Amino acid sequence: MKTFSAEYLKKVSINIFIALGSPAREASIVAEELVEASLMGLESHGITRCIWYFDECRAGRIKPGAPMKVVNETQTTAVVDVNFNFGQVGARKMVEIAIAKAQASGISCIVSRHCHHIGRLGSYTQRIAESDLIGLGSACSHKAGHFVVPWGGKQARLATNPISYAAPTGRNPVVLDMSTSMISEGKIRVLMHQGEEIPPDCVLNAKGYPTTNPMEFYGPPRGTILPFGGKMGYKGFGLSLMTMILGEAMAGEEITDEYHYLNGLVLIAVNPNVFGALRDFKKGMDAMVQYMKNTPPAPGFKEVLLPGELDFRTREERLGNGIPLAKRAWEQIKGIATQLNVTLDMED
Amino acid sequence: MKTFSAEYLKKVSINIFIALGSPAREASIVAEELVEASLMGLESHGITRCIWYFDECRAGRIKPGAPMKVVNETQTTAVVDVNFNFGQVGARKMVEIAIAKAQASGISCIVSRHCHHIGRLGSYTQRIAESDLIGLGSACSHKAGHFVVPWGGKQARLATNPISYAAPTGRNPVVLDMSTSMISEGKIRVLMHQGEEIPPDCVLNAKGYPTTNPMEFYGPPRGTILPFGGKMGYKGFGLSLMTMILGEAMAGEEITDEYHYLNGLVLIAVNPNVFGALRDFKKGMDAMVQYMKNTPPAPGFKEVLLPGELDFRTREERLGNGIPLAKRAWEQIKGIATQLNVTLDMED
Numbered sequence: 001m002k003t004f005s006a007e008y009l010k011k012v013s014i015n016i017f018i019a020l021g022s023p024a025r026e027a028s029i030v031a032e033e034l035v036e037a038s039l040m041g042l043e044s045h046g047i048t049r050c051i052w053y054f055d056e057c058r059a060g061r062i063k064p065g066a067p068m069k070v071v072n073e074t075q076t077t078a079v080v081d082v083n084f085n086f087g088q089v090g091a092r093k094m095v096e097i098a099i100a101k102a103q104a105s106g107i108s109c110i111v112s113r114h115c116h117h118i119g120r121l122g123s124y125t126q127r128i129a130e131s132d133l134i135g136l137g138s139a140c141s142h143k144a145g146h147f148v149v150p151w152g153g154k155q156a157r158l159a160t161n162p163i164s165y166a167a168p169t170g171r172n173p174v175v176l177d178m179s180t181s182m183i184s185e186g187k188i189r190v191l192m193h194q195g196e197e198i199p200p201d202c203v204l205n206a207k208g209y210p211t212t213n214p215m216e217f218y219g220p221p222r223g224t225i226l227p228f229g230g231k232m233g234y235k236g237f238g239l240s241l242m243t244m245i246l247g248e249a250m251a252g253e254e255i256t257d258e259y260h261y262l263n264g265l266v267l268i269a270v271n272p273n274v275f276g277a278l279r280d281f282k283k284g285m286d287a288m289v290q291y292m293k294n295t296p297p298a299p300g301f302k303e304v305l306l307p308g309e310l311d312f313r314t315r316e317e318r319l320g321n322g323i324p325l326a327k328r329a330w331e332q333i334k335g336i337a338t339q340l341n342v343t344l345d346m347e348d
Numbered sequence: 349m350k351t352f353s354a355e356y357l358k359k360v361s362i363n364i365f366i367a368l369g370s371p372a373r374e375a376s377i378v379a380e381e382l383v384e385a386s387l388m389g390l391e392s393h394g395i396t397r398c399i400w401y402f403d404e405c406r407a408g409r410i411k412p413g414a415p416m417k418v419v420n421e422t423q424t425t426a427v428v429d430v431n432f433n434f435g436q437v438g439a440r441k442m443v444e445i446a447i448a449k450a451q452a453s454g455i456s457c458i459v460s461r462h463c464h465h466i467g468r469l470g471s472y473t474q475r476i477a478e479s480d481l482i483g484l485g486s487a488c489s490h491k492a493g494h495f496v497v498p499w500g501g502k503q504a505r506l507a508t509n510p511i512s513y514a515a516p517t518g519r520n521p522v523v524l525d526m527s528t529s530m531i532s533e534g535k536i537r538v539l540m541h542q543g544e545e546i547p548p549d550c551v552l553n554a555k556g557y558p559t560t561n562p563m564e565f566y567g568p569p570r571g572t573i574l575p576f577g578g579k580m581g582y583k584g585f586g587l588s589l590m591t592m593i594l595g596e597a598m599a600g601e602e603i604t605d606e607y608h609y610l611n612g613l614v615l616i617a618v619n620p621n622v623f624g625a626l627r628d629f630k631k632g633m634d635a636m637v638q639y640m641k642n643t644p645p646a647p648g649f650k651e652v653l654l655p656g657e658l659d660f661r662t663r664e665e666r667l668g669n670g671i672p673l674a675k676r677a678w679e680q681i682k683g684i685a686t687q688l689n690v691t692l693d694m695e696d
Binding site: 251 | 420422453498503524552556578583586590594600616619633636639644647649652655
């Protein structure tokens, strides 16, 4: 592990995205989204994603700087055609539109088309909450990202399809950002590299039988991941299907497109100020937060944590002590920078 | 068990609610909601709820026929003050408003105040879907219904707080209606009466340790129910908290009101027709349904079931064969009918 400041990683990745063809403002959005995820300890959506994005740009599947288009717009709704630009650039545009429309009309719903990987879904609901609105969000992935079975099935038909919400309080917003599956493929890969077992009840082998062996998951033939919920996995399947209904059927995208990795992002912003006074809403939120935090902890727990609370703590800690990166990941990022003639002369 | 036709149970319960003071139209709504839940096999929200509603009416906590009021209305949003009328009457009013506003403005959000038990949440999202909209819904309960702990805590701060969505297809809508807890208090009561154990990882005793003994759950001191998700119960807690943010903080209701059992219902209706053509949306939905249904089943499963599919099948079966009711429950309903001078002369 090496440790880097958020500032440094942001500068390096901005330069990488500019070298890949992004306008400075867009490069800065992608870099900020990745670094924020790394700061919060969510490295699966963090700075190491540079490596994949580089490949996707080179393959023409991400098109840095591609012009986005808002289509089918109404006072409360819009479709944002991201046109294969970086998913983060599209998602941030969607956040802006969602906020403006909910402030003007009470509620809004924005959906994406042709939107590449958006990174951390919770970032976008959080930004909505930071504008004193309630943010609801979901993201599905097209077929290229399908590892998860419908409940009762043995072939993958879904991705880890996260859902999220965020709401403002007097301090940090409450931010839930959860996948609708038992485990991510990325985590299984890490377990395999470390020679460890997969936790039970998370994964099936290609024949549909439970396994804890990463090698049996990867096959070939490849195994599958179970939807969230253990014996009640039909709930996780139901939630995952919702992300596809909103992000594919409603967005008018092909659910079986195998060519591209794409996300179907849907953001809903609700303005609490139209249901009552915003001041009263925030007072209610603070009372609720206190009511939850004051719960005496169960044996084995130190405290009740609100959704997102741990992520904000990790962020504070890493702003002070830096972001740790696996040596191999950093070598790969350096390799990309070298290929793109991006200098790394600050901390390394 | 005795078996009754839906028609008969509806007639009896309409007469009970009229005798309790409901106008005929409202009595018919409550009866229909209860009988539909019984038809779908969801007796916890079915006709046996008459018994509790009778007590709540007698105690003045349900006020049959009380005039409802729409407050803080905008083109996309409204607060419906149900004024302690039956929750079903309030919820159906909210459905009407949600549909009209989403058809006119693309999306709508309606929240309740002073709304008693609504019954089956999925009924309302389903009605929205039957108008070619996507329905999202959540319901929380005030303190009187709190059995569930925040993740990591050992005192109850939440109810089983369900979330739901429904979307139209070429046939029955997809309808997910899931509680955000591991088990309901009603189910634990049934297990106790049958002398059975509670499934593991669902319940804590009063000291916060896991137990499978219903007696240890009921105490006193009383135990608690865990949020949905097993080892990832923080996800269920997060979803449960969302129902309270929307249904209490946003509705402007007191989260710690101990006097009344009340639900905080929130319905969001989204009009797919503003994002693209409705025809294309439905085509996309049907393709997605087929894609899921075609998944080869895993060992131990016969088929992949869509959210709500089993409920619709049970409904078909019970429309033909009748609704089974426990003898004791039927005796109680008869007792109420007798007290209210309601005749039962059709099937019994």
